[in-house]
Amino acid sequence: MARQNLFIGIDLGGTKISTALVDAAGRIIGRDYCQTQAAEGRRAVVERMVDAARRVMDEADLAPAQVTAVGVGSPGPIDSRTGVVTTPPNLPGWKNVPLKQLIEEALGITTFLENDANAAALGEHRFGAGQGVQNMIYVTASTGIGGGLILNGQLYSGTTGAAGEIGHITVLPWGPYCGCGNRGCLEALASGTAIAREGRELVRRGVPTLIAELAAGDPELVTARLVAEAADKGDIEAQEILAEAMTYLGVGMASLVNLFNPELIVIGGGLTKMGERLFGPVRRAIERRAFPPAARAVRVVPAALGDDVGVLGAVAAAIAQMAAGPP
Ligand SMILES: [Zn+2]
Numbered sequence: 001m002a003r004q005n006l007f008i009g010i011d012l013g014g015t016k017i018s019t020a021l022v023d024a025a026g027r028i029i030g031r032d033y034c035q036t037q038a039a040e041g042r043r044a045v046v047e048r049m050v051d052a053a054r055r056v057m058d059e060a061d062l063a064p065a066q067v068t069a070v071g072v073g074s075p076g077p078i079d080s081r082t083g084v085v086t087t088p089p090n091l092p093g094w095k096n097v098p099l100k101q102l103i104e105e106a107l108g109i110t111t112f113l114e115n116d117a118n119a120a121a122l123g124e125h126r127f128g129a130g131q132g133v134q135n136m137i138y139v140t141a142s143t144g145i146g147g148g149l150i151l152n153g154q155l156y157s158g159t160t161g162a163a164g165e166i167g168h169i170t171v172l173p174w175g176p177y178c179g180c181g182n183r184g185c186l187e188a189l190a191s192g193t194a195i196a197r198e199g200r201e202l203v204r205r206g207v208p209t210l211i212a213e214l215a216a217g218d219p220e221l222v223t224a225r226l227v228a229e230a231a232d233k234g235d236i237e238a239q240e241i242l243a244e245a246m247t248y249l250g251v252g253m254a255s256l257v258n259l260f261n262p263e264l265i266v267i268g269g270g271l272t273k274m275g276e277r278l279f280g281p282v283r284r285a286i287e288r289r290a291f292p293p294a295a296r297a298v299r300v301v302p303a304a305l306g307d308d309v310g311v312l313g314a315v316a317a318a319i320a321q322m323a324a325g326p327p
Contacts, residue, residue, distance in 0.1 A: 006062065007318055008053050008070045008109070011116065011310025012045075012099075014038060014090035019052035020311035021060055021067075024319070026127030028308065030056040038091050045091070046099070050106040064108045071318030072099060073310055076115035080161055080321070083113040089179070114317035116310065118164060120303075121148025122155055122320055123313030124266045128304035135262040138303075139166055141249060141278065142269035143224075144179070145187040151260065155320060167191070169252050190249040192224035192271055198241045199227040210235035228274055239277075246278050250285025257290040257298050268303030 005024040010017065013036060021030040032052040036045055053070060057063070075088035083100020085091070104111040114122070121138035130136040136150040145167030149156040157163050167187035168180050175184025176194065188194055199222040203212045210230040215221040230238035253265055271278055279300060286295050305312050 006060075006067050007315040008056060008067055009311035009314035009318070010049050010053060010070065010072045010103075011119075011314055012036070012049065012072060012074045012091075013116075013310070014075065017045075017049055017052055018307075018311050019049070019056055020308070020315075021056040021062070022312060022315045024068075026312055026315070028311070030059050031311075032056050036091075038093075042091070042094050042097050046097075046102050046106070050103060053103075053107055053109075067109050069318040069322060070103060070107060070109050070111040071119070071314035071316070071321075072103060072111060072113045073116040073119035073314040073317065074099060074113060076117065077162065078113055078115045080112075080114050080118075080157065080317075083111070085113070110322075112318040112321040114314070114321070115161070116313070117146035118148040118155055118157060119313035119317040120146075120268065120305075120309045121150055121164070121266075121313070122316035123305055123309050124268070124303055125150045126316040126319065127312050128309070129266045129301050130264055133264045135260060136264045136266060137166070137253070137256050137260065137262045139249075139253070139265065139267045140269035140303075141191065141267060141271040143192045145191045145249075145269075149260065155317075166252065166256070169255065171248055171251055186248060186252040190245045190252070195224040195227050195241055195245050195271075196222055198245070199224075199230075199238065202237055202241075207237060209237040211238050224271065228277070231277065242274065242277050243281055246274075246281035247285050249278070250282040251289065253282055253300070254286045254289035254295075257286055257294050261294045262298055265298060265300045266303050267300065268305070268309060272302050 007022050010019045017034050019032040020028045032055045074085050077086045085097040085099045100111045100113045124130045134153050139147045147166035148164045168185045172184030176188045178185035178188035199211045200219040203219040214226050227238045231242050283300050
């Protein structure tokens with residue numbers, strides 16, 4: 001096998017680090033998983049990332065010189081131009097960490113950094129559901145809501161790299177508080193966290209639902225998954241919570257359709273396991289609210305890369321930044 005154009009993708013998460021050796025076509029040649037153990041501090045975490053990269057190289061019998069580049073997807077906010085992780089909320093103690101430089105120095109391989117949501121958008125665009133598409137919106141819907149914008153075939157990252165924060169579009173000005181400090185963000189209305197909050201509220205108020213039954217009456221045990229389970233078993237209240245949350249998601253998407261006139265919206269993340277309960281309300285909201293020519297032009301599809309989106313996105317980010325040349 002020709003050992004050409006090989007990349008290492010590292011997906012740095014709050015709980016685990018996934019690493020893969022990947023070829024330029026997105027085929028995964030080797031993998032490694034380890035715990036982040038963020039509480040041990042940033043130096044230990046960076047060391048674990050470097051060790052993981054060395055393990056996938058060792059297993060494939062590769063020297064660093066045979067690897068074209070390393071891509072790292074990190075929780076935001078980051079500065080992709082300087083390769084610095086600014087202040088990620090789920091990596092305590094990480095303030096202005098020059099991650100690109102640290103990994104580059106340890107491995108001796110050119111390294112690129114991108115925030116995980118943008119990296120995932122690039123991954124789906126290069127290797128997944130968005131191949132060949134010029135204008136695409138990527139949305140991840142799980143405990144939070146994130147996203148990335150591919151415009152004219154390239155990642156649009158804005159003036160300071162903060163573009164694509166789809167989860168923090170205000171859709172209900174005096175709605176529930178969001179983790180970002182604002183109120184009524186899409187994330188505060190349509191995320192797994194928002195669904196769990198609504199379910200918990202019903203249990204607290206003593207509304208007789210299957211949600212309460214499944215949680216044995218304890219509001220703290222209510223999760224989005226539990227609400228979805230109750231909905232699948234026919235619970236009307238649970239079905240309404242999901243329909244409302246996913247309609248909000250669609251309301252947000254309808255605005256994006258009017259703004260960007262995309263060809264494709266790719267939705268990934270844990271909530272997509274709900275299938276039509278997610279895609280139905282989103283498609284209907286776009287049909288009802290967006291300008292008809294733009295609404296007709298867009299397809300809303302599930303993400304294609306599954307759990308590999310992190311590592312493949314990191315590689316896609318490295319390839320995109322290499323192509324863009326030095327800043
Ligand atoms: Zn917010």
